[in-house]
Amino acid sequence: xxxxxxxxxxxxxxRHVRLAITGLSQSGKTVLTTALVHHLLQSHKGRxxxxxxxxAQGRILSVKPIPEQCxxxxxxxxxxxxxxxxxxxxxxxxxxxxxLAIHYxxxxxxxxxLGETATVYLDLIDYPGEWLLDLPLMHLDYAQWCQAQALLWxxxxxxxxxxxxxxxxxxxxxxxxxxxxxLADLGHQYxxxxxxxxxxxxxxxxxxxxxxxxxxxxxxxxxxLLFPVIVxxxxxxxxxxxxxxxxxxxxxxxxxxxxxxxxxxxxxxARFDRQLVLVDCLKTLNRGEACFKxxxxxxxxxxxxxxxxxxxxxxxxxxxxxxxxxxxxSKADHVTANQHHNLDQFLGLMIEDAxxxxxxxxxxxxxxxxxxxxxxxxxxxxxxxxVLSCLxxxxxxxxxxxxxxxxxxxxxxPEPNDWTDERFRFVDFAPVQLPTHDLQPQQHIRLDQMLxxxxxxxx
Amino acid sequence: xxxxxxxxxxxxxxRHVRLAITGLSQSGKTVLTTALVHHLLQSHKGRxxxxxxxxAQGRILSVKPIPEQCxxxxxxxxxxxxxxxxxxxxxxxxxxxxxLAIHYxxxxxxxxxLGETATVYLDLIDYPGEWLLDLPLMHLDYAQWCQAQALLWxxxxxxxxxxxxxxxxxxxxxxxxxxxxxLADLGHQYxxxxxxxxxxxxxxxxxxxxxxxxxxxxxxxxxxLLFPVIVxxxxxxxxxxxxxxxxxxxxxxxxxxxxxxxxxxxxxxARFDRQLVLVDCLKTLNRGEACFKxxxxxxxxxxxxxxxxxxxxxxxxxxxxxxxxxxxxSKADHVTANQHHNLDQFLGLMIEDAxxxxxxxxxxxxxxxxxxxxxxxxxxxxxxxxVLSCLxxxxxxxxxxxxxxxxxxxxxxPEPNDWTDERFRFVDFAPVQLPTHDLQPQQHIRLDQMLxxxxxxxx
Numbered sequence: 001x002x003x004x005x006x007x008x009x010x011x012x013x014x015r016h017v018r019l020a021i022t023g024l025s026q027s028g029k030t031v032l033t034t035a036l037v038h039h040l041l042q043s044h045k046g047r048x049x050x051x052x053x054x055x056a057q058g059r060i061l062s063v064k065p066i067p068e069q070c071x072x073x074x075x076x077x078x079x080x081x082x083x084x085x086x087x088x089x090x091x092x093x094x095x096x097x098x099x100l101a102i103h104y105x106x107x108x109x110x111x112x113x114l115g116e117t118a119t120v121y122l123d124l125i126d127y128p129g130e131w132l133l134d135l136p137l138m139h140l141d142y143a144q145w146c147q148a149q150a151l152l153w154x155x156x157x158x159x160x161x162x163x164x165x166x167x168x169x170x171x172x173x174x175x176x177x178x179x180x181x182x183l184a185d186l187g188h189q190y191x192x193x194x195x196x197x198x199x200x201x202x203x204x205x206x207x208x209x210x211x212x213x214x215x216x217x218x219x220x221x222x223x224x225l226l227f228p229v230i231v232x233x234x235x236x237x238x239x240x241x242x243x244x245x246x247x248x249x250x251x252x253x254x255x256x257x258x259x260x261x262x263x264x265x266x267x268x269x270a271r272f273d274r275q276l277v278l279v280d281c282l283k284t285l286n287r288g289e290a291c292f293k294x295x296x297x298x299x300x301x302x303x304x305x306x307x308x309x310x311x312x313x314x315x316x317x318x319x320x321x322x323x324x325x326x327x328x329x330s331k332a333d334h335v336t337a338n339q340h341h342n343l344d345q346f347l348g349l350m351i352e353d354a355x356x357x358x359x360x361x362x363x364x365x366x367x368x369x370x371x372x373x374x375x376x377x378x379x380x381x382x383x384x385x386x387v388l389s390c391l392x393x394x395x396x397x398x399x400x401x402x403x404x405x406x407x408x409x410x411x412x413x414p415e416p417n418d419w420t421d422e423r424f425r426f427v428d429f430a431p432v433q434l435p436t437h438d439l440q441p442q443q444h445i446r447l448d449q450m451l452x453x454x455x456x457x458x459x
Numbered sequence: 460x461x462x463x464x465x466x467x468x469x470x471x472x473x474r475h476v477r478l479a480i481t482g483l484s485q486s487g488k489t490v491l492t493t494a495l496v497h498h499l500l501q502s503h504k505g506r507x508x509x510x511x512x513x514x515a516q517g518r519i520l521s522v523k524p525i526p527e528q529c530x531x532x533x534x535x536x537x538x539x540x541x542x543x544x545x546x547x548x549x550x551x552x553x554x555x556x557x558x559l560a561i562h563y564x565x566x567x568x569x570x571x572x573l574g575e576t577a578t579v580y581l582d583l584i585d586y587p588g589e590w591l592l593d594l595p596l597m598h599l600d601y602a603q604w605c606q607a608q609a610l611l612w613x614x615x616x617x618x619x620x621x622x623x624x625x626x627x628x629x630x631x632x633x634x635x636x637x638x639x640x641x642l643a644d645l646g647h648q649y650x651x652x653x654x655x656x657x658x659x660x661x662x663x664x665x666x667x668x669x670x671x672x673x674x675x676x677x678x679x680x681x682x683x684l685l686f687p688v689i690v691x692x693x694x695x696x697x698x699x700x701x702x703x704x705x706x707x708x709x710x711x712x713x714x715x716x717x718x719x720x721x722x723x724x725x726x727x728x729a730r731f732d733r734q735l736v737l738v739d740c741l742k743t744l745n746r747g748e749a750c751f752k753x754x755x756x757x758x759x760x761x762x763x764x765x766x767x768x769x770x771x772x773x774x775x776x777x778x779x780x781x782x783x784x785x786x787x788x789s790k791a792d793h794v795t796a797n798q799h800h801n802l803d804q805f806l807g808l809m810i811e812d813a814x815x816x817x818x819x820x821x822x823x824x825x826x827x828x829x830x831x832x833x834x835x836x837x838x839x840x841x842x843x844x845x846v847l848s849c850l851x852x853x854x855x856x857x858x859x860x861x862x863x864x865x866x867x868x869x870x871x872x873p874e875p876n877d878w879t880d881e882r883f884r885f886v887d888f889a890p891v892q893l894p895t896h897d898l899q900p901q902q903h904i905r906l907d908q909m910l911x912x913x914x915x916x917x918x
Contacts, residue, residue: 338798338867338868338869338870339797341800341801341804341870342797342800345800383840383842383847383864384849384863384864385884386863386864386865386866386867386884387867388842388847388864389867390843404843404845405842405843405845405847406843406845407845407846408797408845408846408847408848409797410797411796411797411799411800423846425844425845
């Protein structure tokens with residue numbers, strides 16, 4: 001037998017895994033990260049994560065945060081979830097990281113040659129969902145982006161909302177010298193439009209550029225006021241005077257893409273090993289056809305960027321690292337347990353094409369429904385002499401404790417006539433207080449299965 | 460290019476596939492065979508089987524039965540299903556075969572070199588479910604079988620029902636010379652026991668030997684009165700006088716196994732290419748724990764016989780042929796569409812171990828819920844302001860047209876306390892009349908997907 005050098009032994013005893021927790025805005029990334037860390041910190045008790053194998057087998061010896069690498073305000077977020085009444089953490093406004101050292105005993109087998117125990121360093125990276133939508137910009141030039149956006153803004157509700165703004169765009173001479181004040185003004189108006197579309201009345205997903213909605217700390221102002229010229233320029237290929245408004249917009253787009261988007265993905269995305277993509281299917285179904293289709297398109301565009309095609313510079317960035325992507329449909333606690341398969345399946349249908357592409361690229365994918373903090377309990381009702389599964393929980397709208405039938409997850413993508421008379425009306429439940437100690441499996445749904453799918457092979 | 464000989468061309472233009480339609484007694488094999496043939500005979504119209512690819516693509520040119528190879532009384536069974544009120548065909552009492560010649564156009568591609576059109580000869584083989592349960596006998600000797608049966612007959616309801624018979628067994632001196640009249644009498648009593656257990660009051664599945672319940676045409680009488688000596692012999696390994704009752708029972712068992720069971724499987728089973736196993740999960744759930752566990756055990760034993768282990772003579776018999784087994788949960792029309800995934804999944808859980816073994820042996824397996832004749836239509840009810848999926852159909856018990864919530868398929872194998880207060884009460888619906896012409900997709904559930912999974916690759 002070959003003797004193992006110290007470095008090999010150290011390398012084998014310490015492994016790093018960087019897990020990106022991604023998802024569109026308000027999909028529950030921060031709550032999930034908080035709950036995940038909370039359960040992991042107690043996983044040596046082997047109680048609350050029965051389907052996370054190393055924890056279930058009692059092989060987790062200790063878990064501790066590595067403070068110098070943590071920018072995620074875990075204590076604050078946890079305090080919100082464990083107070084009474086509990087509070088959801090604020091939306092993610094910047095990139096943040098939570099790092100854990102997980103010391104564990106190896107499973108019986110050959111690995112033991114390298115030592116009885118080992119450590120996995122797990123980095124959970126949470127960042128604004130808005131920024132995820134900049135990913136597709138990386139392989140576009142300004143003309144291509146404007147053309148794609150022109151199509152998008154012709155559809156309802158974008159078309160109605162943007163009428164005044166588009167009228168102003170049409171009056172600009174894009175080949176005349178740039179007027180910085182005018183461009184800033186149009187940029188502010190465009191930002192307001194995106195904010196309205198993201199708001200509760202519309203709930204749209206495909207909102208670009210992401211930093212117009214949520215600028216990063218050090219982003220230069222003009223870049224975060226970037227917008228697409230969707231009217232007023234018929235032919236982007238014609239010669240553009242260097243000092244023209246159009247040339248200025250092109251320059252801003254290229255700087256935005258090359259100075260903000262690309263470095264972000266190079267420094268962060270490119271170093272991810274595993275990827276979790278959170279999707280709130282139920283909320284989107286509730287909001288109706290326009291919202292649903294918009295989210296489907298947004299997911300499609302994001303996932304297409306994962307397509308490491310031969311000509312894509314993304315191939316070079318990603319290929320060596322991410323080898324597993326888990327798609328999770330959040331709020332599984334808002335439907336009954338016997339709808340979970342349908343929720344898994346439904347998410348699969350929503351992202352069918354994207355998933356096929358990932359698999360083609362040898363990236364393992366999986367779809368599952370989960371709830372990082374479980375707000376409901378199972379209940380039953382009698383219906384025609386049969387047992388009907390229901391849910392019990394505090395309704396968000398009025399705070400009442402109710403037991404009710406929460407609705408069915410469709411087994412097919414909705415057809416146009418499925419959207420009539422508010423077909424989908426999933427009830428929103430208020431969060432329940434998470435205990436500080438003695439976490440139990442019933443405080444989540446499948447958080448452990450997700451964890452096992454995403455990083456179980458590291459242990 | 461090499462020139463193709465006439466034989467090669469003929470071989471390529473004519474392929475045979477033998478599909479075994481198996482399942483426990485009353486799982487719906489005959490109805491399925493009848494419906495399948497009825498739809499296939501109209502499949503050149505490309506209408507009623509949208510998920511059977513060659514039919515959906517309009518490539519089926521003509522389908523005709525081959526009368527000289529058909530022992531299945533198709534016209535009679537079909538007449539029952541198409542009359543008003545419709546009648547389910549009688550149980551299968553013997554082996555029967557239905558052969559079809561399916562003339563089709565090849566899909567565009569290389570295959571076309573061998574000719575534009577080709578023919579698949581499809582043999583559908585239907586045989587009594589009772590006989591399927593003899594499969595496990597093939598790798599047992601009499602002592603092993605008696606010991607397994609002794610355990611079985613200690614459990615309820617077998618234990619109570621068989622008390623008198625077991626008492627008689629205990630009084631026999633099995634080492635004394637055989638008394639043929641006594642053995643015949645005990646055999647008749649045992650047969651009556653099996654008949655009671657199979658009947659509507661108990662609905663048990665694991666009933667051996669199958670030919671005691673349903674003798675074949677030419678089976679010699681003493682062999683079909685075979686029974687296990689489950690009391691009265693403590694040690695099967697001790698020396699047994701040649702003319703003793705026990706020696707006689709051993710001889711009968713060996714003749715039963717070697718003269719009836721083995722040749723049946725050698726002549727039929729060994730020549731099957733594909734296998735469909737029908738299971739009526741819902742009926743078994745309705746009947747309660749004893750019935751459910753008995754069916755699970757019966758399926759397990761049957762499927763274990765598929766295990767082509769190195770020492771099994773079955774390996775030699777099967778290995779070269781069967782390469783795909785589809786498990787179908789019948790009566791999918793008795794639950795709502797959004798329970799179909801759960802029904803697929805539930806069947807998968809019931810036969811999890813067996814399936815794993817098949818996959819290990821490189822046999823493709825799949826579980827799906829289907830209904831060969833659809834007796835219900837989708838309906839909806841309002842429940843807590845939500846749309847609840849229901850079914851509309853004629854209730855079998857009273858013939859009334861009802862719209863009701865038919866109950867939920869469990870997502871896990873039931874635990875002991877799930878069986879309390881009649882948890883499962885799936886409603887039985889009466890069959891609806893099947894049209895003679897103009898079959899539509901809504902007359903079945905997933906019959907086409909099953910067909911595509913089982914034989915689609917032959918076209």
